[in-house]
Amino acid sequence: MLNTDEYKGSVLGMEFRPDDDRISYPEGLDSVCLPGIYVMAVDVLEVEVLNDKVIDEVIDTVLHTDINYRKWTNAEIAKNPSVRQLFYSNDKIRIYFECLDTGKIEMVKPEGLSDVTKEQLYDIAFFDNYTGARNWRYIRHFLFEHVSPEINDFCFAIFDVKSFRMINELFSHIIANQYLVRISKTLEEQDWIYESARCDNDNFAVIFKDMEEDEIRRKFTELFESLSPLDQDSKYQIFFRCGVVPMRATMLMDERVADAAKLAKSLGNKINKNEILFYTEKMYDDLFWADQIRAYLDTAIANDEFLVYMQPKYDVASENLKGAEALVRWNFKGVQFLPPSRFIPFFERIGLIGKVDDVVLHKVCECLCRWKKEGRNVKPVSVNLSRKQLENPNLLEYLCRVVDSYGVEHSLVDFELTESATYEDKDYMLALLNKLKKAGFSISIDDFGTGYSSLSLLADMPIDTLKIDKSFVDRLEAKPEDSKDVTLVRHIIMMAKDLRFHCLAEGAESKSQVERLRSLGCETIQGYYYSKPVPVCEYEKLL
Incomplete structure (x- = not known):
């Protein structure tokens, strides 16, 4: 029958091919990919019309003459669902039977296959x-x-x-x-x-x-x-x-x-x-790397290789500590520290970033719980929510369960969502944000200005903080007050305040950037000017 692949889940027909040394037939016959359908005249089968009689003869031949097939009787097939393709072979031909993609392996003879001509079969196939x-x-x-x-x-x-x-x-x-x-x-x-x-x-x-x-x-x-x-x-x-x-x-x-x-x-x-x-060949290298870290992820979690670093946030006016954002680093196999760019995009692409986010949330809650017991002046910590996590219909229940298990006040946890993540399924997103807000968590929109959120949607969101992306902050360097870049940032800050959002600028690295942001009315800054991301042991000295 026709080969299945990732694009097709239904099959029809039967394939006859001459034996061909150029085609690799792997041991176990668990996967054989062949190009399309051919009804070919060969020495042992003169086939012009593919009908029930021909199929019965072929199956009968396979069942009674091929030692390779006999061990895969229908009874055995049911016990071995990994075997996807069976064949009859002799010196002249190989005949492939591809099973229907129904979750179990069985020989299927489709109805309506009688008297199908080569031309009709070609149309069906291609x-x-x-x-x-x-x-x-x-x-x-x-x-x-x-x-x-x-x-x-x-x-x-x-x-x-x-x-x-x-x-x-x-x-x-x-x-x-x-x-x-x-x-x-x-x-x-x-x-x-x-x-x-x-x-x-x-x-x-x-x-x-x-x-x-x-x-x-x-x-x-x-x-x-x-x-x-x-x-x-x-x-x-x-x-x-x-x-x-x-x-x-x-x-x-x-x-x-x-x-x-x-x-x-x-x-x-x-x-x-x-x-x-x-x-590009780099894409292939990236794919190989993604496969490597995908296979190793659970082991890395078990080995406690993911570490939380804290990047402090400071009040612009008083320069007092306001809190921090939790960022992840990977002590890969205990021998190499990997920056986020070496693993986060890959885990996002293959849908496993949620596992890393879960580790970070637990570690942050563990820190908040310990700091409270130690009598420190505990400040809120921001934790990222990935798109993958947002797809979980039970996300709110999960977040509450984790935070509550450490006895941490919900107000000490700020969940950050990227602007682009809020664009997908707006009704669902608004409902989720309202539930998070009602549960007592704070909400921040990260990387504002790089996504596609509509202003009307932004006005409806129950968010606490709007984080201006670093790309806007970089443009402020040595720009006149009436420049377009300065004007744009000024109006973003004004809009945030009018919508009663707290405004935070990311990535300020110089005194001139900080002074410009202060003059424009920005309230909080997170950037290298004040501090790079630091290990938890260094951050807690600030509390």
Whole structure:
């Protein structure tokens, strides 16, 4: 039956291939990827029409003649769900049976398969039944058959529609499906594209002629702009995320080309912007590193390798300590201190950052509890909440349970959310923030000015502190009072005060920046001018 892969969960048909030394057949037969379907005339099977009789004969042959198959009877298959593909082989051919992706392994003979001609089977195998476009199997076939170090005069790309789910929710699934058809037809009309396919949902793949990077960017920018806005609503803008692999710049072959394109695409993180990202060898190195630390994360937590550092916050007017932000450092395997940039982005990308955030929260609560028992002048500590944590429907209950287990007052814990995180699912976010606020926690919006929050949403948020991003603070250096940069920061501070938010500036490193922020009315500063992030033992001396 047809091979399944990450883009397709349904299967139909049967595959006959001549034995081929170029194809790797791994031991155990737990994974074999072959390009598409072929019904081929071979010495032992003259097949022109694939029908029930032929299938029965093949299965009977397998059951009674192949010693490799006999140990995988249906009874055994049920006990060995890891075995995904079975085969009959002799000197001439190998026959593959791919099981339906139903969670258990069983031989399935699909209904309606009788009297399917080669042409009909080809259409079933290689075309998307909704859009009429070619499908992922066809592209896989191309990559297997045509990609080699000698053939590299083309490029490969995979792209998707950002926030495609919102089109379904706002306009209906019918409109969303019509839009997918529009994308497919538009791709077919491009004279620079050799082949295109709808992979699954809103994912599309294209094979196109080799061009310089700037020209590729221009082509895709024009393509994406032609597909936005939505036909049904000219005000609704649509944005895309695309990963590109120029074949002349890589030694990758077969499905690794697609993996590289998907890797590049996955690095896109802007919301209201088209992104065209090119695969580089550094991405591969980063992927290898991500796999390493993913596998080691639980061991690192068990070994207590994640350390909390505190960066103090100071009142601008009095220069008194106001609190701190908890930051994480990794004593990797006890031999190397890793800065956050070496692991946080990777854990965010692979969805494991929540585990690190949990460690930080427990360590912060442990410190707050100890400081209170020691009679110190305890100040609030900020703890970051990642997007992954925000997706947890039981987040509030979890946070309260952890904080309460240490006997820490909720008012001493300030939860920081990035501005971009608040943009997703606004109703859910507002409800969550209101619950956090009602529970007695403080809330800060981090990196303000770098995301896409609307001002109306900001006005509705029950937040306590607006943190101005360091990029704005850097622009204040040696700028005249009437410059645009100074004016922008001044109005952010004024807006924060008018909305009754506390205003904190991040990343002040010089006296001139501090003086300028003080003159503009900023109340609190967190930056190297006052202190870099320090170990807990150093910070607690300030309390």
